[in-house]
Amino acid sequence: MIEKLTSLETADCCLSGIFRLGENTVKEIRSTKDGKISFIDIGDKTLCSIESASGQSAVYPLNAVDFQPPAEYIVMDLDGTSIISEEFWIGIVQKTASALVGREIVFTECDIPYVSGYTTAEHLNYALRKYGDANKRYENIAETYYAISHEELASALANGAEQIRPVAGLKEFLLEVKRRGVKIGLVSSGLFYKAIPEIETAFRAMDLGNPLDFYDEIIMGGVAKNAKQYATIGEIAAKPHPWLYKELVSEGFHCRDNKKVVVLEDSASGALSARLAGFPVIGMANGNIASSGMGELCFAHAENFQDVLQILFKGENS
Numbered sequence: 001m002i003e004k005l006t007s008l009e010t011a012d013c014c015l016s017g018i019f020r021l022g023e024n025t026v027k028e029i030r031s032t033k034d035g036k037i038s039f040i041d042i043g044d045k046t047l048c049s050i051e052s053a054s055g056q057s058a059v060y061p062l063n064a065v066d067f068q069p070p071a072e073y074i075v076m077d078l079d080g081t082s083i084i085s086e087e088f089w090i091g092i093v094q095k096t097a098s099a100l101v102g103r104e105i106v107f108t109e110c111d112i113p114y115v116s117g118y119t120t121a122e123h124l125n126y127a128l129r130k131y132g133d134a135n136k137r138y139e140n141i142a143e144t145y146y147a148i149s150h151e152e153l154a155s156a157l158a159n160g161a162e163q164i165r166p167v168a169g170l171k172e173f174l175l176e177v178k179r180r181g182v183k184i185g186l187v188s189s190g191l192f193y194k195a196i197p198e199i200e201t202a203f204r205a206m207d208l209g210n211p212l213d214f215y216d217e218i219i220m221g222g223v224a225k226n227a228k229q230y231a232t233i234g235e236i237a238a239k240p241h242p243w244l245y246k247e248l249v250s251e252g253f254h255c256r257d258n259k260k261v262v263v264l265e266d267s268a269s270g271a272l273s274a275r276l277a278g279f280p281v282i283g284m285a286n287g288n289i290a291s292s293g294m295g296e297l298c299f300a301h302a303e304n305f306q307d308v309l310q311i312l313f314k315g316e317n318s
Helices: 086-101 109-114 120-131 141-158 170-179 192-206 243-252 268-276 305-312
Strands: 026-031 037-042 045-051 057-061 073-077 183-187 217-219 261-265 281-284 300-302
Touching: 073 243, 086 120, 086 141, 109 120, 120 141, 141 192, 170 183, 170 192, 170 305, 183 243, 217 243, 243 268, 261 268, 261 305, 268 281, 281 305, 300 305
Parallel strands: 073 183, 073 261, 183 217, 261 281, 281 300
Antiparallel strands: 026 037, 037 045, 045 057
């Protein structure tokens, strides 16, 4: 057994009763408030079950990790960690849900952990369950979301993108890490149409040129699914599942020493994704990791990028 995640609620069962407390060496079950994610102490191991909006479930081992500084590979999340944009995208979810329900919806503080950090499908599924008609089958959900998000994103970028900007200190951090010869990766569950304009806008603001020339590896959630269009399964394979982080490090970096990899994340979903992939995580304080009850997934927490540098290169002269 590893992290106790004592801030989460204890449960008697999870995954539709597949795991039950006291049966088959199950010692403890702790779940998020919405029951979507559960941690099961079974024997001397910890498993993590994830239930998605699509109805597909998955179970992964949650293994212990170890970071040995100095870092040789750094992988960064996009929204929230590198780019300030969470409020913008939460607003898009709110507008989409309002359009589908047929009345104005206003999210409260208690909604935020469930409408940020996960996939768009999960965000909308939560909003429609809470604020809509539980017995109604909503049509054209994806089409409504894409129409609103394309319009709002185009407007934001045309007007200076104040809602989409680099996190304070990002430029200096990236240049310092690059100077030290560390490989840098960028991971986002966001689909291409939103993630690429975000990072390109941020790099223009920082005068850092083309992100493709700067980062050693970049992986995004894929192409949006629309009628008569090639697409990907980004909504199924995205965070909190481990595949984006695993693919970038293992197949992009060709790295096999996880102790030299550090992931920077601001969301609980992202932190869990990186941990399930086997990588140590630094949690950025501006996100929802602590409030979600999953702070213990991180081996360290940082208020800003200066704190991150101290952790990554502890004991090493500049």
